[in-house]
Amino acid sequence: xxxxxxxxxxxxxxxxxxxxxxxxxxxxxxxxxxxxxxxxxxxxxxxxxxxxxxxxxxxxxxxxxxxxxxxxxxxxxxxxxxxxxxxxxxxxxxxxxxxxxxxxxxxxxxxxxxxxxxxxxxxxxxxxxxxxxxxxxxxxxxxxxxxxxxxxxxxxxxxxxxxxxxxxxxxxxxxxxxxxxxxxxxxxxxxxxxxxxxxxxxxxxxxxxxxxxxxxxxxxxxxxxxxxxxxxxxxxxxxxxxxxxxxxxxxxxxxxxxxxxxxxxxxxxxxxxxxxxxxxxxxxxxxxxxxxxxxxxxxxxxxxxxxxxxxxxxxxxxxxxxxxxxxxxxxxxxxxxxxxxxxxxxxxxxxxxxxxxxxxxxxxxxxxxxxxxxxxxxxxxxxxxxxxxxxxxxxxxxxxxxxxxxxxxxxxxxxxxxxxxxxxxxxxxxxxxxxxxxxxxxxxxxxxxxxxxxxxxxxxxxxxxxxxx
Amino acid sequence: xxxxxxxxxxxxxxxxxxxxxxxxxxxxxxxxxxxxxxxxxxxxxxxxxxxxxxxxxxxxxxxxxxxxxxxxxxxxxxxxxxxxxxxxxxxxxxxxxxxxxxxxxxxxxxxxxxxxxxxxxxxxxxxxxxxxxxxxxxxxxxxxxxxxxxxxxxxxxxxxxxxxxxxxxxxxxxxxxxxxxxxxxxxxxxxxxxxxxxxxxxxxxxxxxxxxxxxxxxxxxxxxxxxxxxxxxxxxxxxxxxxxxxxxxxxxxxxxxxxxxxxxxxxxxxxxxxxxxxxxxxxxxxxxxxxxxxxxxxxxxxxxxxxxxxxxxxxxxxxxxxxxxxxxxxxxxxxxxxxxxxxxxxxxxxxxxxxxxxxxxxxxxxxxxxxxxxxxxxxxxxxxxxxxxxxxxxxxxxxxxxxxxxxxxxxxxxxxxxxxxxxxxxxxxxxxxxxxxxxxxxxxxxxxxxxxxxxxxxxxxxxxxxxxx
Numbered sequence: 001x002x003x004x005x006x007x008x009x010x011x012x013x014x015x016x017x018x019x020x021x022x023x024x025x026x027x028x029x030x031x032x033x034x035x036x037x038x039x040x041x042x043x044x045x046x047x048x049x050x051x052x053x054x055x056x057x058x059x060x061x062x063x064x065x066x067x068x069x070x071x072x073x074x075x076x077x078x079x080x081x082x083x084x085x086x087x088x089x090x091x092x093x094x095x096x097x098x099x100x101x102x103x104x105x106x107x108x109x110x111x112x113x114x115x116x117x118x119x120x121x122x123x124x125x126x127x128x129x130x131x132x133x134x135x136x137x138x139x140x141x142x143x144x145x146x147x148x149x150x151x152x153x154x155x156x157x158x159x160x161x162x163x164x165x166x167x168x169x170x171x172x173x174x175x176x177x178x179x180x181x182x183x184x185x186x187x188x189x190x191x192x193x194x195x196x197x198x199x200x201x202x203x204x205x206x207x208x209x210x211x212x213x214x215x216x217x218x219x220x221x222x223x224x225x226x227x228x229x230x231x232x233x234x235x236x237x238x239x240x241x242x243x244x245x246x247x248x249x250x251x252x253x254x255x256x257x258x259x260x261x262x263x264x265x266x267x268x269x270x271x272x273x274x275x276x277x278x279x280x281x282x283x284x285x286x287x288x289x290x291x292x293x294x295x296x297x298x299x300x301x302x303x304x305x306x307x308x309x310x311x312x313x314x315x316x317x318x319x320x321x322x323x324x325x326x327x328x329x330x331x332x333x334x335x336x337x338x339x340x341x342x343x344x345x346x347x348x349x350x351x352x353x354x355x356x357x358x359x360x361x362x363x364x365x366x367x368x369x370x371x372x373x374x375x376x377x378x379x380x381x382x383x384x385x386x387x388x389x390x391x392x393x394x395x396x397x398x399x400x401x402x403x404x405x406x407x408x409x410x411x412x413x414x415x416x417x418x419x420x421x422x423x424x425x426x427x428x429x430x431x432x433x434x435x436x437x438x439x440x441x442x443x444x445x446x447x448x449x450x451x452x453x454x455x456x457x458x459x460x461x462x463x464x465x466x467x468x469x
Numbered sequence: 470x471x472x473x474x475x476x477x478x479x480x481x482x483x484x485x486x487x488x489x490x491x492x493x494x495x496x497x498x499x500x501x502x503x504x505x506x507x508x509x510x511x512x513x514x515x516x517x518x519x520x521x522x523x524x525x526x527x528x529x530x531x532x533x534x535x536x537x538x539x540x541x542x543x544x545x546x547x548x549x550x551x552x553x554x555x556x557x558x559x560x561x562x563x564x565x566x567x568x569x570x571x572x573x574x575x576x577x578x579x580x581x582x583x584x585x586x587x588x589x590x591x592x593x594x595x596x597x598x599x600x601x602x603x604x605x606x607x608x609x610x611x612x613x614x615x616x617x618x619x620x621x622x623x624x625x626x627x628x629x630x631x632x633x634x635x636x637x638x639x640x641x642x643x644x645x646x647x648x649x650x651x652x653x654x655x656x657x658x659x660x661x662x663x664x665x666x667x668x669x670x671x672x673x674x675x676x677x678x679x680x681x682x683x684x685x686x687x688x689x690x691x692x693x694x695x696x697x698x699x700x701x702x703x704x705x706x707x708x709x710x711x712x713x714x715x716x717x718x719x720x721x722x723x724x725x726x727x728x729x730x731x732x733x734x735x736x737x738x739x740x741x742x743x744x745x746x747x748x749x750x751x752x753x754x755x756x757x758x759x760x761x762x763x764x765x766x767x768x769x770x771x772x773x774x775x776x777x778x779x780x781x782x783x784x785x786x787x788x789x790x791x792x793x794x795x796x797x798x799x800x801x802x803x804x805x806x807x808x809x810x811x812x813x814x815x816x817x818x819x820x821x822x823x824x825x826x827x828x829x830x831x832x833x834x835x836x837x838x839x840x841x842x843x844x845x846x847x848x849x850x851x852x853x854x855x856x857x858x859x860x861x862x863x864x865x866x867x868x869x870x871x872x873x874x875x876x877x878x879x880x881x882x883x884x885x886x887x888x889x890x891x892x893x894x895x896x897x898x899x900x901x902x903x904x905x906x907x908x909x910x911x912x913x914x915x916x917x918x919x920x921x922x923x924x925x926x927x928x929x930x931x932x933x934x935x936x937x938x
Contacts, residue, residue, distance in 0.1 A: 059597055063769035063778065067762040074758045125591045128528055288809045289543045293536040300532035309532065336802040342755045 058118030062096035065119050065343070072098055073344035084444055088408055092437065095347025101356040101430075120352060120403040127349040130342025131413065132299045136291070137335050138203055139317020140412075142228045154222060157386040158229035161404050162198040162237075164382030168374050169194035176367065180428050188245035192423045195237045196414055196432055197375045201440070202231040204408030208443060219396050223403040226383070231410060235314055238414055239307035245423050246306045263301055264315065272319040279327055288330040293318065307418050350433070353419060360428040372435040376442065379405045395453060402446035411436040419465045463469050472517040483662055516845040527587030534588050535814070541567055542813035553913050555676045557877055561906065564816025570825040570899075589821060596818040599811025600882065601768045601782035605760075606804050607672055608786020609878075611697045623691060627698035630873050631667040631706075633851030637843050638663035642763050643837065649897050657714035661892045665883055665901055666844045670909070671700040673877030675914060688865045692872040694895045695852070700879060707883055708776035715775045725775040732770055733784065748796055757799040760789065777886050819881050819902070822888060827896040841904040845911065848874045864922060871915035880905040 072089040080090025097103060104111040115123075136229050173190035205227045209215040215224065229388065243256040275294065279287055298312030321327050359365055384401035415432050418424040424432070542560040549559025574578040584592075642659040650658050669713035674696045678684040684693065712725040744763065748756055790796050820912060828834055853870035857863065884901050887893040893901070 059594070059778070060769065060772050062594065063765045063772065067765045067769075070758055070762050074755060078755075122594045125528070125531065125594065135700055285809075286543060286547075288805055289539055293539050296532045296536045300529065300536075303529050303532065309528070330805070333802040333805040336757055336799070337806045340754075341761055375645075 039416065058116070058122065061114070061116060061119050062122050065114050065123070066341075067122075068114065068237045069095075069098060069344050069348040073347055084448075086204055086211065086408070086444070088204050088207065088401060089437070089441055090410070091344060092350070092440075095344070095349075095351035096354050096433065096437075097351065098348055099351030099354050101351070101354055105357065115352065118342075123345050123349055123352070126342060127346040128309075130338055132295055132309055133334055133338040134343060134346070134409075135259050135299075135310045135313035135413075136295045136317040136320070137331065137338065138231065139314040140320055140322045140331055141206070142202065142231065142318060148171070149467035153387075153390045153392070154225040155229060156232065156390055157222070157383055157392075157400065158226040158404075160382035160386035161200070161226065161379060161401075162230060162233050164385075164451060165197035165375065165378035166194040166237075169197035172197070172371065172374050176428070180425055182422075184245065184423050188241060188423050191237070191241045191244060192418050195234060195241055196411065196418070196435075197378060198230070198237070199234045199411045199414055200227045200230040200379070201406050201408030201410035202227040203410070204440065205406045205443075207437055208403070208406060208447075212444075212447070219399055222387075222392070222396075222398055226400070226404060227406075230404070234410065234414065235311055238417060239302075239311055240424065242307045242421060244415065245421050252306075259305045260302070260307055260311075264311075267319050268313050273333050275319065276321040276324070277323060279321060284326050284330075284394050287326050288334065291327070291330055291334065294320075306346065310413060310417070337434055347412075350416060353416070353426065354430055354433050355426055356430050356434075358430050364427060364431070368431040368434050371431055372438050375407075375435050376439050377407055379439070395450060398450045398453075399447055402443055402450060405439045405446070406443040407436045408440045411440075472556040475738050521887050527585070527591065530583070530585060530588050531591050532538055534583050534592070535810075537583065538564075538567060538592075538813050538817040539810065553917075555673055555680065555877070555909060555913070557676065558906070558910055560813060560816050561819070561878070561881065561909075564813070564818075564820035565823050565902065565906075566820065567817055568820030568823050570820070571578055574826065584821065588819050592814050592818050592821070595811060596686065596815040597778075599807055599815050601764055602803055602807040603812060603815070603878075604713055604768075604779045604782035604882075605764045605786040605789070606800065606807065607700065608783040609789055609791050609800055610675070611671065611700065611787060617909075622856075622859045622861070623694040624860055625696060626691070626852055626861075626869065627702070627873075629855035630669070630848060630852035630870075631699055631702050633854075634844065634847035635663040635706075636665035637847035638666035641666070641840065641843050645840075648836075649894055651891075653714065657710060657892050659711045660706070660713060661895055662885050663711055664703060665880065665887070665904075666847060667699070667706070668703045668876050668880045668883055669696045669699040669848070669873045670877030672695040672879070672880035673909065674872055674875045677872070677875060677916075681913075681916070688868055691856075691861070691865075692869055695869070695873060696875075699873070703879065703883065704780055704918070707886060708771075708780055710892065711776045711886065711890060714890050721775075728774045729771070729776055729780075732774060732781075736767070736784050736788050744788065745790040745793070747792055748793060753795050753799075756795050757802065760796070760799055760803065762791075779886070781884060816881075819885060822885070822895065823899050823902050824895055825899050827899050833896060833900065837900040837903050840900055841907050844876075844904050845874055845908050848908070862917060868916055868917045870918060871912055874908045874915070875912040876905045877909045880909075 004196075041159040072094040076090035076094035076097075077087035078090070080093075081087050100111070170193070173186070173193040176193065177186055177189055202224075206215070206224060207221045209224060214220040239260060240257075243253050243260075246252075246256070275290075275406050279290060282290065294316050295313050298316035299309035300312065302312035320331070322331070359368060380401035382401075383404040384397045387397035387400045392400070412433070415424070415429055415436070417428045419426065541563040545559035545563035545566075546556035547559070549562075550556050569580070639659050639662070642655070642662040645662065646655050646658055671693075675684065675693060678689045678693060683689040708729060709726075712722050712729070715721075715725070733814035744759075748759060751759065763785050764782050767785035769781065771781035772778040773785075789800070791800070828837060847872035851870075852873040853866045856866035856869045861869070881902070884893070884898055884905070888895065888898045
């Protein structure tokens with residue numbers, strides 16, 4: 001087009017000048033008229049009009065804070081990938097560094113300027129919305145049919161890989177409770193520590209497996225299935241913790257559990273078929289609106305029942321008709337915006353609540369090391385032993401143990417729920433964040449290390465792992 | 470797959486039972502152990518843990534309010550389409566009905582419950598973010614090359630269609646100022662009324678033209694080009710109004726105008742080529758993050774300069790490389806979420822600030838009728854006359870006048886800026902909202918009406934309109 005224009009450049013230039021003149025002259029004339037009228041009519045014009053805007057300060061500050069968070073998280077994500085880690089590790093670390101643990105210490109004035117109360121509460125709201133959208137996406141990714149198909153091995157491995165860390169967590173909680181329990185009952189505190197030991201991050205694991213190109217191998221498929229079961233189990237157990245810590249009396253807890261069961265049954269047997277029918281009939285423009293409404297209403301339902309809002313969103317993801325291409329497309333759009341804009345805000349929100357300075361004394365750091373060691377060991381031992389006992393080869397079993405230790409984002413969600421409910425103190429939160437980071441970061445190097453041990457022929461192992469159709 | 474499973478239903482059923490048993494038995498055993506330990510260790514378990522959560526009430530209420538707003542806006546949009554109106558009209562009306570004008574009067578208790586302060590401020594933040602994302606999309610849709618190609622006719626029509634309403638608006642403002650001016654200078658007030666008369670909504674117009682299948686006709690192309698010029702002109706004029714109402718002294722206004730020019734030049738000659746280069750190089754996952762960051766930083770820049778944040782976002786849309794398919798895809802994702810989730814919140818936000826009860830007395834309603842009449846007449850007369858004078862046929866000229874009266878969403882954005890800056894009072898805001906609704910709703914019926922007058926052969930007219938290549 002540029003060359004065609006140049007042929008007639010003379011005429012075009014003239015026309016452009018005319019257009020330009022018309023563009024400027026007419027409004028200019030009007031403005032002059034208005035200014036004339038204005039000054040004639042009201043000689044005191046534009047005084048006292050200075051007191052403008054009802055608190056646009058928070059909004060302006062948010063327009064600084066959001067790009068800073070976005071930029072920091074994405075750059076850190078790129079850096080993490082360069083270091084052979086999943087991007088999410090970089091994003092989590094960036095969020096923590098933006099919080100009081102680094103940025104707040106190094107430059108307190110800038111920290112206070114960037115994150116005043118209004119901005120923090122805006123980040124809070126946005127990250128909570130982002131979290132339920134993310135939980136929907138996680139739910140929609142979990143393929144319960146695969147669990148059914150893979151059967152006994154996967155379920156046993158994942159259950160043992162939950163049970164052993166939970167028992168170890170309880171033992172650990174017995175030691176921690178006198179120092180860190182506060183006025184929380186041991187039941188809630190112990191259960192929470194137990195759950196936090198047993199988490200595996202399904203979405204992060206999926207990304208590690210895809211990055212390494214082993215998602216489709218027998219080991220990858222087994223790990224993914226185990227992680228899916230672990231994820232569902234973790235949310236169920238966390239729901240129990242929330243119910244226990246929220247409803248004081250046993251009858252209240254019983255009511256919460258009963259209502260949860262009713263809700264789950266209603267979602268699977270009433271909402272699921274209804275939703276599939278409705279989504280197949282409405283125009284594409286309405287699909288995203290229905291998904292968004294459904295996510296929020298499901299989240300509201302579980303929030304009102306007394307377990308956390310995230311369960312409703314997760315369950316809605318599980319029952320949504322993921323195979324419908326229109327739904328998948330709408331979910332993809334929501335996913336992009338959630339992962340790009342809202343999830344970094346969740347990391348920043350987490351970082352703003354993480355204060356490593358609370359671990360000032362040496363004994364707290366010792367506790368952190370102990371917690372991390374127990375968490376890593378219990379998860380690893382549980383997964384490896386169970387896999388070995390169900391007939392999986394040694395190397396695959398060890399790799400599976402390494403993979404199941406990837407706690408990533410799921411653990412952060414769990415920890416934030418615990419902090420919100422005040423089941424754990426900010427100091428314990430900081431310890432568990434460190435445990436999360438260490439065990440997630442260790443996943444990729446551990447896998448590389450294990451893959452160097454080539455002791456057995458691969459054929460035999462593969463047959464054993466992949467024995468279900 | 471279902472049939473394949475049924476063949477081996479016996480084995481599968483057994484396996485499912487085993488899986489189910491493992492799924493239940495292991496966690497149940499752990500929970501029993503924990504409960505036992507818990508009650509042995511701390512018999513006062515789970516008392517005092519009731520005081521949970523730092524104000525999750527706003528969050529829970531938001532999970533009700535957002536689906537209500539989403540549902541109401543989308544249903545009203547569908548209804549509007551059935552009535553031959555663009556969906557956005559229904560969405561705007563739904564937003565207003567959810568505000569104090571109807572819902573607040575009919576059921577004040579429910580209104581207060583659904584929209585407490587925290588929810589309103591959350592809606593505020595979300596809708597302001599939605600607004601700048603929307604302004605980006607509007608900017609990205611405007612094709613300045615088409616304006617250049619269509620040249621003199623389009624620019625003249627659009628400039629006259631701005632100038633006449635502005636002059637009429639000033640005259641109107643002279644009459645309104647004593648009653649409604651408050652302590653705002655006449656310059657700001659008069660200019661604002663003038664701008665609000667002259668607005669045409671480019672995005673709504675585009676949708677009306679597409680709905681009627683006339684977007685590609687000469688009339689449609691001309692109307693779209695005029696509306697694009699009008700849109701740009703409206704934002705420029707509004708920037709002047711904001712600068713005038715914000716900066717008290719002439720030197721301050723001069724500084725604002727100068728900084729704006731520097732910003733625009735920098736965006737076009739520095740940021741635009743740089744952005745195109747960067748976006749072509751980075752991986753697709755980073756494109757959306759860069760766009761989001763760019764939108765927010767541009768919005769921040771214009772906000773700090775002293776014109777409104779929306780200009781920066783709009784300008785960023787104009788300079789973004791829209792023809793890059795990766796950028797277009799990222800913008801499409803952002804667009805879906807913005808239009809589905811955030812724009813209804815903007816309508817609700819507008820509705821929450823619209824109080825028709827402020828127009829209690831008869832004289833205010835008379836003013837409303839007068840404002841509406843002047844706005845519709847001036848825009849129509851200006852567009853029609855200018856089009857006729859540049860050689861467009863009568864029927865097309867009248868249709869163009871009808872189309873340019875479509876004020877829709879753009880006018881609401883302008884009005885909200887005026888209300889935020891306190892250039893207009895809530896009562897004037899309500900009047901102008903009614904004017905917006907009436908003139909936008911009138912567009913489609915007026916077009917239908919005009920199309921019934923078939924007085925001249927279409928060939929001659931078409932040649933005249935489409936005379937630029």
